Amino acid sequence: xxxxxxxxxxxxxxxxxxxxxxxxxxxSITALQWxxxxxxxxxxxxxxxxxxxxxxxxxxxxxxxxxxxxxSSLSITATRCEDTAVYFCATDExxxxxxxxxxxxxxxxx
Amino acid sequence: EAAVTQSPRNKVAVTGGKVTLSCNxxxxxxxxxxxxxxxxxxxxxxxxxYGAGSTEKGDIPDGYKASRPSQENFSLILELATPSxxxxxxxASGWTGANTEVFFGKGTxxxxx
Numbered sequence: 001x002x003x004x005x006x007x008x009x010x011x012x013x014x015x016x017x018x019x020x021x022x023x024x025x026x027x028s029i030t031a032l033q034w035x036x037x038x039x040x041x042x043x044x045x046x047x048x049x050x051x052x053x054x055x056x057x058x059x060x061x062x063x064x065x066x067x068x069x070x071x072s073s074l075s076i077t078a079t080r081c082e083d084t085a086v087y088f089c090a091t092d093e094x095x096x097x098x099x100x101x102x103x104x105x106x107x108x109x110x
Numbered sequence: 111e112a113a114v115t116q117s118p119r120n121k122v123a124v125t126g127g128k129v130t131l132s133c134n135x136x137x138x139x140x141x142x143x144x145x146x147x148x149x150x151x152x153x154x155x156x157x158x159x160y161g162a163g164s165t166e167k168g169d170i171p172d173g174y175k176a177s178r179p180s181q182e183n184f185s186l187i188l189e190l191a192t193p194s195x196x197x198x199x200x201x202a203s204g205w206t207g208a209n210t211e212v213f214f215g216k217g218t219x220x221x222x223x
Contacts, residue, residue: 033211042114042200042214043153088152096141096160096204097168098212102152 004032004091004101012107013079020075021104023089030094034063034074037086037103046087047074079108113137116201116215123222129188131218133201139213140206142184144168144176146197147217153200159184160206191222 004025013019025032031050035043047063049056049072056063062075072089086103093099114135123129135142140161145153145168155168157176165176173195175187184203188195198219204212 040216042202042216044214045211048211092210096206096210097155097158098143098204099155099169100145100153 004089004099009102010105010107012109014109015079015081017079018075018077019079019106019108020073021087021089021106023072023074023101025070025072025089025091027091027093029067029091031092032063032065032072033090033092033098034061034072035088035090035100037088039085043088043100076106081108081110084108114201114203114213114215116199116218118218119216120219121221123188123191123220125192125222127191129191129220129222131186131188131199131201131220133184133186133203133215134182135184135201135203135213136182137203137213138181139203140181141204141210141212142178143202143204143212144174144184144186145200145202146170147200148197156186156199193222196220196222 033048034046037043047058049063049065060077065072088100088103090098090100117132143158144156154170159178177185198217200217201215202212204210
């Protein structure tokens with residue numbers, strides 16, 4: 001069973017627009033991580049948000065976490081073409097096992 | 111910058127053959143992981159390790175073995191490769207402890223014909 005999953009397979013926006021990717025999860029977690037995977041590369045972490053945090057920022061990225069609804073979102077403002085990638089949420093149950101969702105493909109058009 | 115190196119980057123194997131995928135990390139991380147990535151399934155955990163000599167089963171271990179002979183190296187072994195194991199395989203490493211980032215290699219594309 002999928003412990004973490006993004007809510008949309010794909011999104012498309014134009015450069016400069018904002019976009020939000022949503023994620024839901026099914027278990028108790030100690031943290032939720034957002035990763036980005038560009039074509040031909042391995043995933044790379046963007047933001048880690050702990051279960052006692054509600055919001056975390058990293059430049060143009062903002063992650064939120066709602067443990068009551070077991071959901072998280074990743075917002076990107078002022079998108080650029082280089083933001084085109086697959087975005088994953090991943091849950092950490094605190095036992096060093098990290099489970100990834102299926103990912104959302106984001107395409108940023110010029 | 112954490113460095114995780116996978117070899118080979120591409121591999122074509124025959125059904126029934128043995129395949130070994132290798133991973134090396136130079137960051138002295140305790141934990142290492144093997145994931146496979148297929149369209150529509152995201153990243154699925156095959157095996158992981160807490161340190162040299164240890165291997166643990168992930169979510170989809172059937173048909174795979176793992177070996178962690180040293181802190182730096184973690185191998186994934188397909189004793190009898192099948193076409194269903196055609197996929198992209200990623201190795202990752204990270205520190206022990208809650209809420210830690212994992213660092214991924216660039217992946218190995220395996221095709222079993």
